[in-house]
Amino acid sequence: DTAVSQTPKYLVTQMGNDKSIKCEQNLGHDTMYWYKQDSKKFLKIMFSYNNKELIINETVPNRFSPKSPDKAHLNLHINSLELGDSAVYFCASSQDGAATPSGNTIYFGEGSWLTVV
Amino acid sequence: AQTVTQSQPEMSVQEAETVTLSCTYDTSESDYYLFWYKQPPSRQMILVIRQEAYKQQNATENRFSVNFQKAAKSFSLKISDSQLGDAAMYFCAYRKYGNKLVFGAGTILRVKS
Numbered sequence: 001d002t003a004v005s006q007t008p009k010y011l012v013t014q015m016g017n018d019k020s021i022k023c024e025q026n027l028g029h030d031t032m033y034w035y036k037q038d039s040k041k042f043l044k045i046m047f048s049y050n051n052k053e054l055i056i057n058e059t060v061p062n063r064f065s066p067k068s069p070d071k072a073h074l075n076l077h078i079n080s081l082e083l084g085d086s087a088v089y090f091c092a093s094s095q096d097g098a099a100t101p102s103g104n105t106i107y108f109g110e111g112s113w114l115t116v117v
Numbered sequence: 118a119q120t121v122t123q124s125q126p127e128m129s130v131q132e133a134e135t136v137t138l139s140c141t142y143d144t145s146e147s148d149y150y151l152f153w154y155k156q157p158p159s160r161q162m163i164l165v166i167r168q169e170a171y172k173q174q175n176a177t178e179n180r181f182s183v184n185f186q187k188a189a190k191s192f193s194l195k196i197s198d199s200q201l202g203d204a205a206m207y208f209c210a211y212r213k214y215g216n217k218l219v220f221g222a223g224t225i226l227r228v229k230s
Contacts, residue, residue, distance in 0.1 A: 033217070037160075041206060043220040056217055088160055096215050104150055106218050108162035 003027050004109035006091045012115045013081055020077045021112045023091030031055075032074040033106065034066060035090040043090070049074055050096075081116045088113050119144045121211050123221035130199045131229050137184075138194045138224050140209030146170075150212045151185065151192045156223070157205040165207070168192065196226075204228040 004025045013019050025032060033056075034046040048056035049068040063079040074091060091109040095102070120143045130136035142151070153165040168176045168185050175183050180197045196203055209221040 035218075041156075041223055043208065043218075045217040048217060090162060092162075104212070104214065105152070105164060105167055106212070107164065108154075111160045111162070113160070 004091055004093055004107055006089075006109040006112050008112060009110060010113050010115075012117060015081055015083060015116055017081050018077070018079045019081060019114070020075055021089055021091075021114075023074045023076070023109060025072055025091075025093040025107075025109075027093055027095070027107065028072075029093035029095045029107075030071055031094045031096055032068065032071070033090075033092040033094075034074065034076050035092060035108075037088040037090060037111070039087070047074075047076075078114075081114075083116050086114055086116045119146075119211050119213065119219050121209055121219050121221035123209050123224050125224045126222070127225045127227070129227045129229060130196070130203075132201060133198055135195060135197045136199055136226065138196075138207050138209075138226065140192045140194070140221055142190050142192065142209075142211045142219075144190070144211065144213070146213050148214055150214070151183075152210040152212065152218070153181070153183070153192075153194045154208045154210060155203075155205045156208065162208075166194065199228050201228050201230060 006023045031050045033048045037043045047066045052068045065077045068074045088111045092106045094106045122141045149170045151168045155163045166178045182195045184193045206223045208223045210218045212218050
């Protein structure tokens with residue numbers, strides 16, 4: 001069973017298109033994230049949601065809009081795609097405050113490779 | 118703002134030998150978590166090991182162990198009996214309680230047979 005799953009894994013699209021990446025976690029975690037890994041493999045947070053509420057919104061263009069229909073799902077919609085949006089996008093989740101060996105640890109999905117041509 | 122520094126862009130180790138990856142971080146917090154993640158060519162982010170800052174004992178997970186020096190803000194990863202499957206990019210990461218993960222730039226580990 002995949003704990004954090006993202007779809008699609010690979011996405012090639014043209015500049016100007018709109019695309020979405022979906023994410024689901026079956027770990028029962030309250031917090032979900034989107035991270036971006038650029039061509040130099042640097043990882044940076046984009047958004048974080050806790051129980052469907054946005055709690056972290058880093059400096060990200062307005063073309064990126066996250067949506068959390070429930071605490072197990074966090075989707076990322078990107079409008080008017082640009083060449084610079086090409087990256088690997090990681091969804092992740094955590095259960096914060098839990099006094100367990102896995103509490104406060106962030107678990108990642110397999111990543112979605114977005115290529116804008 | 119918290120920062121994480123991995124000063125070794127690339128490291129090599131002979132199979133079956135031991136290698137240590139370095140990581141330093143900057144924070145004014147006293148309560149936080151530190152992690153090492155492994156990223157193979159598949160790009161999956163795999164948790165290797167985690168350390169709670171309030172614990173003095175160094176974390177270990179099978180062949181992986183850390184040397185956590187809180188005063189020096191140092192968090193190195195030791196891989197013993199290196200295997201070909203250990204070849205990957207390794208990221209050190211810091212997390213203040215309830216906050217985002219801050220990553221270092223990564224260290225590429227190559228394992229020679």
